Amino acid sequence: MYSPGVEHQLRQEIDAVVNDIDARTFIVRTGSRADVPEAVGDLWASRWGHAELLRLAGLSQAARQDHVAVRVRELLDDPVVTLERVNHAAAQAGDPDLRLQGQVARAVGADLVRFNAEVLTRSLSSFTGKVRYRPITDVDVETTKSIIEVTSQVDASGKVAQLQVLLGMEANPHGKPVLHFMPNATHGAETALTASGSHGVYRDLPALLAALHALP
Amino acid sequence: MHTITVYPERNPSLEEIKGFVRSFPDGEWVTASRGVIESDDGRVYLDYDERYREYFDKYLDEQQRAELTARLGFSPWLALHVHVSNAYQHSRELARAVCEALVKQWGGGWSDGANPAFKAPDGERRELWGGKGE
Numbered sequence: 001m002y003s004p005g006v007e008h009q010l011r012q013e014i015d016a017v018v019n020d021i022d023a024r025t026f027i028v029r030t031g032s033r034a035d036v037p038e039a040v041g042d043l044w045a046s047r048w049g050h051a052e053l054l055r056l057a058g059l060s061q062a063a064r065q066d067h068v069a070v071r072v073r074e075l076l077d078d079p080v081v082t083l084e085r086v087n088h089a090a091a092q093a094g095d096p097d098l099r100l101q102g103q104v105a106r107a108v109g110a111d112l113v114r115f116n117a118e119v120l121t122r123s124l125s126s127f128t129g130k131v132r133y134r135p136i137t138d139v140d141v142e143t144t145k146s147i148i149e150v151t152s153q154v155d156a157s158g159k160v161a162q163l164q165v166l167l168g169m170e171a172n173p174h175g176k177p178v179l180h181f182m183p184n185a186t187h188g189a190e191t192a193l194t195a196s197g198s199h200g201v202y203r204d205l206p207a208l209l210a211a212l213h214a215l216p
Numbered sequence: 217m218h219t220i221t222v223y224p225e226r227n228p229s230l231e232e233i234k235g236f237v238r239s240f241p242d243g244e245w246v247t248a249s250r251g252v253i254e255s256d257d258g259r260v261y262l263d264y265d266e267r268y269r270e271y272f273d274k275y276l277d278e279q280q281r282a283e284l285t286a287r288l289g290f291s292p293w294l295a296l297h298v299h300v301s302n303a304y305q306h307s308r309e310l311a312r313a314v315c316e317a318l319v320k321q322w323g324g325g326w327s328d329g330a331n332p333a334f335k336a337p338d339g340e341r342r343e344l345w346g347g348k349g350e
Binding site: 025029032033034035089095097098101116118121123132134135136137138140149150151152153156157158159160161162165168188189191192 | 217218219220221244246247249250252256257259261263265268271274275276277280295297298299300301302303304305327328
């Protein structure tokens with residue numbers, strides 16, 4: 001999120017210097033994320049000053065996308081920013097799923113590696129010839145030894161397919177076990193997910209933390 | 217992420233669903249069975265699950281299968297899972313629009329996995345279901 005007026009100003013400044021809607025969208029959307037507090041959104045906007053935008057304008061379309069992708073990752077994976085995003089998410093009373101995700105990330109403490117992280121793939125459009133970065137999934141919580149899928153839903157419908165993405169090379173290059181934190185999971189959901197490769201389905205934080213500590 | 221499951225009445229092919237995703241201004245097919253649709257402040261992933269019937273037969277109990285079939289008016293073979301990204305504020309609104317568009321095109325309905333849809337009382341259940349029967 002941004003403070004009032006900041007997003008509008010950022011859009012105008014980008015459009016004045018860089019004639020690239022995709023680049024503008026990529027930059028602006030990052031600061032407007034639901035898990036980005038205003039202070040972080042404003043910090044992000046401030047990093048795109050005139051000199052930086054001139055540099056961006058001088059790059060090819062592909063190089064521009066690559067550059068923005070690197071900058072986005074630098075921001076979102078920064079440990080201090082990650083902690084601020086986690087705390088912001090955990091305080092979102094109006095968004096129970098994001099809040100639950102933040103609470104899990106906070107509970108894992110120093111083991112946290114990534115929070116609410118999109119897995120981006122680089123593609124070249126055969127129609128437009130443009131390079132785009134596209135997300136293939138969101139990783140809710142990643143620790144040093146695991147990936148944790150967090151959901152308040154009851155059943156596992158759709159979660160089995162999602163699990164296969166989280167176990168795949170692009171989202172999980174180190175082959176970390178995937179655990180499910182599902183406080184409302186039915187027995188059927190637990191059976192379906194564990195049979196499909198989940199390391200385990202946990203309904204409360206102490207049980208989840210115990211499972212994480214037991215990982216080799 | 218939270219997941220909403222759409223059960224289409226007329227089973228679309230994978231190619232048709234790819235076309236559906238790409239019909240959105242910011243929609244793209246990104247893996248063998250998954251597309252992503254984005255808006256300015258929303259993002260959803262859409263999975264084409266042609267193996268849904270296995271899940272239906274194996275992990276739903278008899279009562280759940282009967283309830284789902286009765287509610288839909290048909291027994292589902294295919295499911296389209298709409299995963300709602302928590303990264304953006306209006307992903308839920310985007311997800312609802314996507315579900316409505318899918319049901320408009322291929323019939324059927326959707327269920328919200330956050331609630332005990334199969335066992336909820338009638339008055340509550342109406343809020344948990346979209347598409348056919350609303």
